[in-house]
Amino acid sequence: MNVLIVYAHPQPRSLNGALRDFAVRRLEAAGHRVQVSDLYAMQWKATLDEHDAPERDPREPFHASLDSKRAFAEGTQSADIAREQEKLRWADTVIFQFPMWWFSMPAIMKGWFDRVYAYGFAYGVGEHSDTHWGDRYGEGSMSGKRAMLVVTTGGWDSHYSARGINGPIDDLLFPIQHGMLFYPGFDVLPPVVVHRTGKVDAARWDAITHTLGGRLDTLATTAPIPYRRQNFGAYDIPALTLKDDVSPGQTGFAAHLA
Numbered sequence: 648m649n650v651l652i653v654y655a656h657p658q659p660r661s662l663n664g665a666l667r668d669f670a671v672r673r674l675e676a677a678g679h680r681v682q683v684s685d686l687y688a689m690q691w692k693a694t695l696d697e698h699d700a701p702e703r704d705p706r707e708p709f710h711a712s713l714d715s716k717r718a719f720a721e722g723t724q725s726a727d728i729a730r731e732q733e734k735l736r737w738a739d740t741v742i743f744q745f746p747m748w749w750f751s752m753p754a755i756m757k758g759w760f761d762r763v764y765a766y767g768f769a770y771g772v773g774e775h776s777d778t779h780w781g782d783r784y785g786e787g788s789m790s791g792k793r794a795m796l797v798v799t800t801g802g803w804d805s806h807y808s809a810r811g812i813n814g815p816i817d818d819l820l821f822p823i824q825h826g827m828l829f830y831p832g833f834d835v836l837p838p839v840v841v842h843r844t845g846k847v848d849a850a851r852w853d854a855i856t857h858t859l860g861g862r863l864d865t866l867a868t869t870a871p872i873p874y875r876r877q878n879f880g881a882y883d884i885p886a887l888t889l890k891d892d893v894s895p896g897q898t899g900f901a902a903h904l905a
Contacts, residue, residue: 648679648867651738655745655756657687662844663746663799669856670742670797673863682734686755692727693758699725716766724765731763735789740866741833743823744797746844750819760827769831780884784825785876787832793866794833796820797841797859804842816840821900825874834871836862873905881905 652670656663667683674681684691692698697709700718718724724732735741745752764770769789773782782788798820800807807816820838828835839859847855862869875881881893894902 648739649737650674650679650681650866651734651741652681652683653686653741653743653756653759654683655686655753655759659688662841662847663744665852666797666799666841666855666859667744670744670859670863673860677864682737684731684734684759686759689727691755691759692762693755695758695761699728699762701725712766712771716771719765719767725762728762728765731759732765732768735763735792738792740793740795742795742797743828745799747798747800747819750813752823764827764831778884779878780887782832783830783877785829785832785874786878787830789828790832792833793836793871794828795836795862795866796824796838798838799841799844801844802842804840807840807842818900824872825900825903829872829874835874836866836869836871875903875905 652667654663654667656667658664667685671681671683695711695715697703697705697714700714700723702718702721702723703709703714715724722729743752743756745756751757769787770783771781772787773779775781782790800816802813805811806813807819809815813819816838824835824838839862841855875889875893877887878884881889883890889902
């Protein structure tokens with residue numbers, strides 16, 4: 648299996664750095680081929696702007712989606728974007744690893760999505776009609792590939808529980824897992840979440856790596872999160888709302904789970 652790790656933490660000598668190194672060793676020992684996009688080490692440019700479409704007409708206002716579409720179609724994207732897209736084509740599974748900062752991923756990783764997910768590559772693909780609203784949410788360019796989050800938090804697991812003050816971790820990760828991974832077609836595996844990162848001793852390290860190692864060993868067989876697919880009967884099109892007989896009376900993120 649080809650595995651891409653997209654990694655965002657500024658300090659190699661950190662818990663995240665140790666977990667990344669553990670993952671690479673574990674995967675390679677099992678015979679997988681691994682690439683790592685270490686965004687801080689790469690000095691990844693986080694901002695999507697006119698420099699990402701160097702052949703665009705500078706006299707015209709920058710238009711994020713249309714300039715992205717044109718640059719992707721014409722093969723004139725910034726070289727760093729094209730390299731990351733090629734890694735995604737190569738990968739069978741993509742692991743996104745990051746610390747949760749202010750209830751989301753670090754800005755540098757968000758910028759990776761903003762720039763690499765070009766129009767025509769990760770979105771804006773497929774037929775748009777009264778019965779099929781583009782190839783997305785279960786279809787798309789990443790179909791057949793798997794994705795998984797490895798997330799660390801400083802807070803306790805109880806802080807992210809169903810009644811925890813930070814909100815349920817599944818809800819906090821929904822925009823990433825459903826909106827950024829399932830949208831272009833990934834099968835999204837349940838995340839590996841490490842809480843209370845400031846209190847990791849040898850015993851906790853063993854427990855954490857046991858859990859992570861088990862998941863890495865079963866990347867190909869772990870059942871994905873059962874999100875409802877957009878174009879397969881659950882949603883009214885083009886309204887893109889759940890049909891009345893699907894999860895009747897249920898609202899919110901959980902309604903989109905089959």
